[in-house]
Amino acid sequence: MMETSLMGNKTGTCDSILDAIGNTPMVRLPRDFDPEIKCEVLLKLDYMNPGGSMKDRIALHMVRQAEKRGELKPGGRIVECSSGNTGAGLCIVAAALGYDITIVIPDKMSSEKISALRALGADVVVTPCNVDIEDPMHYTKVAGRIADETPGSWWPDQYHNSDNTDAHYYTTGPEIWEQAGGKIDYFVAGAGTGGTISGIARYLKEQDPNITIVGVDPPGSILAHFWKTGEICESGPYAVEGVGEEEVPRAWDPSVIDDYKVIADSDSFAMARKLASSTGMFPGGSGGMNMAAVLEVARGLPADARVVTLLPDYGKAYLSKVYSVDWLRDCGYLPQVPAATATVADLVHENNRARVYDDETLAWAIRQAGERGVRPLAIIARDGEGLLGILDEDKAIGVLSQGSDLEMLKAGDFVTTSPAVLELDQPWKDAVDALASHEAVLVKMEDGGFATFSRQDLMQGLKRLSH
Incomplete structure (x- = not known):
């Protein structure tokens, strides 16, 4: 006692x-x-x-x-x-x-x-x-x-x-x-x-x-x-x-x-x-x-x-x-969305976004891609020209392997061609079509940033729909 x-x-x-x-x-x-x-x-x-x-x-x-x-x-x-x-x-x-x-x-x-x-x-x-x-x-x-x-x-x-x-x-x-x-x-x-x-x-x-x-x-x-x-x-x-x-x-x-x-x-x-x-x-x-x-x-x-x-x-x-609203949706704890009217916005995950500008350091870009898992990672022009492309991971791995000072390198120098870019209001089936030829695509968000949307995200997101 x-x-x-x-x-x-x-x-x-x-x-x-x-x-x-x-x-x-x-x-x-x-x-x-x-x-x-x-x-x-x-x-x-x-x-x-x-x-x-x-x-x-x-x-x-x-x-x-x-x-x-x-x-x-x-x-x-x-x-x-x-x-x-x-x-x-x-x-x-x-x-x-x-x-x-x-x-x-x-x-x-x-x-x-x-x-x-x-x-x-x-x-x-x-x-x-x-x-x-x-x-x-x-x-x-x-x-x-x-x-x-x-x-x-x-x-x-x-x-x-x-x-x-x-x-x-x-x-x-x-x-x-x-x-x-x-x-x-x-x-x-x-x-x-x-x-x-x-x-x-x-x-x-x-x-x-x-x-x-x-x-x-x-x-x-x-x-x-x-x-x-x-x-x-x-x-x-x-x-x-x-x-x-x-x-x-x-x-x-x-x-x-x-x-x-x-x-x-x-x-x-x-x-x-x-x-x-x-x-x-x-x-x-x-x-x-x-x-x-x-x-x-x-x-x-x-x-x-x-x-x-x-x-x-x-x-x-x-x-x-x-x-997490994403987790609740994916697990069916929030109401499903009718498939007939669903859009890309109904499937995209809020946490899969990052905003990296071309004049920011490569160290920052790699943190977003590595620690947060935002891949592919969109690189945006600071001057307002929009999307430049995505982080060139092969090139970034090369300088990492050489022990380069990532704080001295700019993300804008490590850009490669972007995969397909979807709009939030596109029909959800457009995402299915785009992912037929890509492991992941980008989704342009309302604030001008970009979210990544992968095949894994699609498999989770499709459970949000009612047919």
Whole structure:
């Protein structure tokens, strides 16, 4: 048991990053967020933990308990399977306490999460997400195997670790109860490992048994179905990260849950974006899922009722997914465009553009082509004459190979003939025809710049059309 019910030291100077975990703020939802909502809605911003998610709490508690039991010793290695957030929390704890760490993560998780794990010092193993839970390449199986084969290692196994649940019973639950002034009618939260909702619900129900606990699940997860029927159904795909499961985790206690909502990925992402743009609260997709379920609950409640939920992780970890219009369109989470009226503008990706003038350095041009992947890269005349051509990559590679000072060379001296150039208002089939003879073409944008449009972009973009 933890020595105190609350974590964190937010009023003074922390001696360690670990002291900054917990005591996250609770914010009241603006009354005008949804005109149909009459009751009060409170959101606990647990993405304001140091690692950007509520999983910092369980990372610290699981490690400390493992140390007490002698399962994790000085010089040891932490090995865990994670959708990214627990991994980041464990990385922070490992760095602060001097442990090595390996994180196994499925490849459906955002590139931001994977990059963050590496930045925090983890050895990262990426596994395929579209495998059965019994497959030896499933990320839980890979983590267990690495732990078994690594001397001095410790596997938290968060999905089946009671310390996961206890972390929220001893910290998050008491914080919520105190911040809400002891008045809560509904608590709404999603479940992945199940530790969050189970630990918080257990604590809250001990304070007031009349509190209604509502779980939230994405379609494709088995948890809501199991809670309702006691039967394990076949799992399916879903895109929201950090919630949902394909097996029943032992950290999850369905007996403390009173109701379950299932929220579609598209609704979760739309709600996350709405929260960010209209309130300044910046959640990931799971926070959007929680909030969408909250609105379903709250629309039938009187003005004196109070609903509490969590925003578990930070939206900055999902800029390439939840907060990318291109990704949402390509994955079908935004309405499709009728093929009969679609144009090139409906297929082009916003991030595939760059503006490089002929008098800018070759170093700058190569950064746009290399680091950002804008290829072919249009070179534009500064004097207003428009497109000169594209970066001559063969010539640029030649001077790179010679060790030339790229800051002393001008992009305008490294130009070759441009492939076809399309206008935004051309029929989309013109792009298909143009790419029949080119790997990529250019698209002239409204601001006078140019975007690149490749065969890969076309294959992604065509999914945006309805026939």
